[in-house]
Amino acid sequence: MLQIHNLHATVADKPILKGLSLTINAGEIHAIMGPNGAGKSTLGYTLGGRPGYEVTGGTVEFVGQDLLALAPHERAAAGLFLGFQYPVEIPGVSFVQFLREAANAQRMVRGEKPLSGGEFLKLAREKAALLKLDMEMLKRPVNVGFSGGEKKRAEMVQMGILDPRLAILDETDSGLDIDALRICGEGINAIMRKPDKAVLLITHYQRLLDYVRPDFVHVLAGGRIVKSGGPELARQLEDEGYEAVAA
Amino acid sequence: MNALALPTRKAEAFRYSDLDALAGVWPVAREMVSVAAGDTVAQAIVLTEAQPTARHLVITLAAGASCDVRILNAGSAFGRITVEARLGAGAQFTLGAAQIGGGGQTLEIVTEVAHDAPDAISRQIIRSVLANQATGTYLGKVAVARGANGTDAAQSVRAMLLDRTATANAKPELEIYADDVKCAHGCAVGELDAAALFYLASRGLPPATARKLMLHAFIAEAFVGAPDEERLLGEALDRLESIL
Numbered sequence: 001m002l003q004i005h006n007l008h009a010t011v012a013d014k015p016i017l018k019g020l021s022l023t024i025n026a027g028e029i030h031a032i033m034g035p036n037g038a039g040k041s042t043l044g045y046t047l048g049g050r051p052g053y054e055v056t057g058g059t060v061e062f063v064g065q066d067l068l069a070l071a072p073h074e075r076a077a078a079g080l081f082l083g084f085q086y087p088v089e090i091p092g093v094s095f096v097q098f099l100r101e102a103a104n105a106q107r108m109v110r111g112e113k114p115l116s117g118g119e120f121l122k123l124a125r126e127k128a129a130l131l132k133l134d135m136e137m138l139k140r141p142v143n144v145g146f147s148g149g150e151k152k153r154a155e156m157v158q159m160g161i162l163d164p165r166l167a168i169l170d171e172t173d174s175g176l177d178i179d180a181l182r183i184c185g186e187g188i189n190a191i192m193r194k195p196d197k198a199v200l201l202i203t204h205y206q207r208l209l210d211y212v213r214p215d216f217v218h219v220l221a222g223g224r225i226v227k228s229g230g231p232e233l234a235r236q237l238e239d240e241g242y243e244a245v246a247a
Numbered sequence: 248m249n250a251l252a253l254p255t256r257k258a259e260a261f262r263y264s265d266l267d268a269l270a271g272v273w274p275v276a277r278e279m280v281s282v283a284a285g286d287t288v289a290q291a292i293v294l295t296e297a298q299p300t301a302r303h304l305v306i307t308l309a310a311g312a313s314c315d316v317r318i319l320n321a322g323s324a325f326g327r328i329t330v331e332a333r334l335g336a337g338a339q340f341t342l343g344a345a346q347i348g349g350g351g352q353t354l355e356i357v358t359e360v361a362h363d364a365p366d367a368i369s370r371q372i373i374r375s376v377l378a379n380q381a382t383g384t385y386l387g388k389v390a391v392a393r394g395a396n397g398t399d400a401a402q403s404v405r406a407m408l409l410d411r412t413a414t415a416n417a418k419p420e421l422e423i424y425a426d427d428v429k430c431a432h433g434c435a436v437g438e439l440d441a442a443a444l445f446y447l448a449s450r451g452l453p454p455a456t457a458r459k460l461m462l463h464a465f466i467a468e469a470f471v472g473a474p475d476e477e478r479l480l481g482e483a484l485d486r487l488e489s490i491l
Contacts, residue, residue, distance in 0.1 A: 050445050076451035088446040092464025098447060101460070106451040141464075142446075158450060 001026045001063055001198050002166055008057035009046045016042040018223035019058070024166070024198045031201040031209055031234060034220035035242045040202045041085060043220070044170040048082040049075055063165060076102070077109035079165030081158075083172050085202075087151040090142035095154065096124060098142065099161055106162065120161075127160030131187045148175030156187040167192050168200045173208035185211025206238040221246045260329070263384040263416045265353040268299045268325030275301045275329070282312035284335070289315040289474045292328060293482060299325035306331065308338035310364070317473045318344035320354045321486040327355040334360065334367035342371045345469040345483050348381035348413075349490030358387040362428075366397035374469045375406040376462055377413035378490040384416040389430060396427040404434040407465055409490070455491070462487055 002024040009017040016039045024030050034040050046053045047060065049072035060067040065078055090098075104114040115123065128135045131153045143151050152172055159167055172184055189212060192199045201212060209217075209231065217233040218225045219242065226246045227233065237245050253273050254261040261269070282288045286309075294300050300323060308314055312335060320326045332340050346354040354377075360369045375383035389400045406415035419432040439461050447457035463484060470479045 048445075048449050050449075051441065071454070072445060072448035073451050073453050073457075076449055082449045084446065084449075088440075088442050090440075090443045090446070090461065090464070092467060093447075093460050098452065098460055099450065101456060102447070102450040102452045105453055105456065109451075162450060 002067075002200075003061040004047075004058070005060070006058040007046070007055065007060060009042060010054050010056055011042060011052060015056070016223055017046065020220070020224045022218065022225060024200060026165075026198055027195045028216065029193065029199045029201065029212060029214045030216045030218065031203060031214035032218050032220050032225075033203060033234060033237055033242075034246075038220045039223045040220055041170055044082055044168050044202055047075075047080065047168055048072060073105065074109070076162070076164075077106040081162055081164035081167045083155045083159060083167060083169035085171040085174060087143045087146075087155055089144045089146075091144055093142050094140060095138040095142055095158075096121070099124065099138075099158060103162060123161055124157070127157045127191075130160060130190055131157050132183050133157055149177060149180035152176055152184055153180060153187070156184055156191070160187070160191045163191075165196065166198050166200070168202070170202045171204065172201070173203055173205060181207060182211060184208075188212045206234050209234050219246050260357050260386055263353075263382060264327065264355060265325045268353065269301065269327070272299055272301045272325075275303045278302065278304050280304060280306040280314070282306065282308045282314050282338075284309040285311045287313040287315075289317075291317045291319075291473070291475060291479060293319045293479070294322040294326045294328070295319065295482060295486060296322050299323050301325075301327040301329075303329040304331065306340070307333050308335050308340060308367075310335040311337045313339040315341045315473065316343075317470055317475075317479055318342070318356065319347070319479055319483050319486070320344065320356060321347040321483065324351060325353050327353075327357070329357045331359045332361065332369070334362050334364065334369060336364035336366055338364075338367045340367070340369040341472075342369075342373075343469040343471070343473060344371075344373045345466045346373070346375040346377075346383045346385075347466070347483060347486040347490060348375075348383055349378040350381060351379070352381040353384075354381065355384040356387075357385075360387070360389045360400065362389070362391045362395045362398040362400060362425075364392075365395050367395070368399045369401070371402045371404075372469050373402075373404045373417075374466050375415055376409065376466060376487060376490070377406060377415055378409040380412050381490075382414040382416070386416075386418045386420075388420040388422060389432075391421075391423040391425045391428050391430065393424040395425045398425060398428040398430070400428070400430045402432040402434075404432070405465070406436045407462065408436065408438060459487070459491065
């Protein structure tokens with residue numbers, strides 16, 4: 001599904017990703033762990049196409065397309081979802097308003113029929129219930145006045161509505177209390193653990209991985225993947241620290 | 248100031264004006280509005296027609312009176328609206344204005360809100376969206392007289408520049424001679440929030456749609472709570488469409 005080959009990227013002319021390679025197949029859940037400053041968030045933003053994250057080398061293929069040639073909204077239409085570590089607040093624009101437009105813009109690119117207002121609301125209600133988020137909150141301006149946990153649950157609701165092929169979730173677990181962590185973890189499993197989908201979890205900690213068991217764990221340090229393994233690698237990192245494991 | 252002589256740029260209220268266009272509509276008749284004690288008046292000024300236009304409102308609010316003025320300044324090559332308001336004790340004055348310009352338009356809103364007596368409330372919200380070579384100006388003075396304690400005045404002035412060639416001038420001004428007052432003003436000129444645009448794009452919204460959605464929200468702030476909010480917003484969005 002996703003083949004990253006020797007990816008180099010800079011932010012404000014500073015090299016952050018220095019030859020990162022990673023392959024993710026359909027049906028797999030991968031976790032990327034690593035110390036602060038390793039380039040984890042840069043990887044997410046670079047794959048999402050955020051302006052300012054400049055690719056200076058390497059290739060990324062996503063479901064047979066050159067991902068790096070696509071604009072951010074085209075990447076979304078191709079089936080990529082980026083869960084933000086810090087979801088952005090947008091005053092005056094409600095979730096339901098923009099999400100219906102976003103979902104239908106994606107459907108149009110894929111040659112699918114647009115969702116009617118009723119169909120969209122039904123879908124939104126269903127996904128909000130899955131994440132135990134009050135539907136009324138989706139009628140409010142995007143993330144404005146939401147607590148940290150509500151923002152992350154709203155990210156997962158959006159993921160449920162948009163139904164991507166690949167979700168890159170950047171520290172979805174940060175800022176969550178224990179209950180919200182479980183709800184988000186169960187949400188990720190319900191929405192994304194399917195044979196035709198895949199997930200890349202970016203995280204510091206083992207705790208999210210207790211709910212969303214990864215098939216593969218990678219250690220990112222110095223802008224490249226320095227070690228890969230199964231779920232046991234995450235536990236080893238938790239016990240021994242990045243320095244010992246990645247050395 | 249002699250009301251009949253054409254002003255020059257030396258006059259602060261005309262510093263950024265289009266004096267050639269102004270000459271064509273000068274002198275500007277004062278439109279007197281008087282709101283009696285306890286009464287409520289709402290007025291909407293929509294400038295969307297093609298010819299250069301200047302209007303000048305002088306509003307007097309008696310004690311406890313309330314006046315809601317909304318402005319859509321979006322029409323011609325030159326649109327200028329001056330609003331003077333004098334507030335009696337406990338009066339309430341709201342001004343919500345949107346200026347939407349492209350091409351070489353010069354759009355101006357000039358206000359002077361005088362809190363002459365205690366406990367009056369004034370709210371001004373000015374939102375400008377400017378493209379191409381357009382110039383949008385807001386010059387707004389709030390004057391609080393000696394003894395007008397309990398005054399609560401707020402000015403929120405924001406302009407969005409869609410092109411580097413567009414210009415926004417903003418001068419919120421406070422002149423306070425009373426001690427116990429609450430006066431707030433905020434002023435910002437900028438571009439759409441890049442982080443928000445990327446967030447919307449990452450969900451699949453094409454850039455033009457994302458920009459439009461954010462500009463809608465920005466302009467809507469000027470018309471929140473107006474008696475004919477929907478009509479004003481609809482007309483504003485039509486104008487927005489024409490400059491994008």
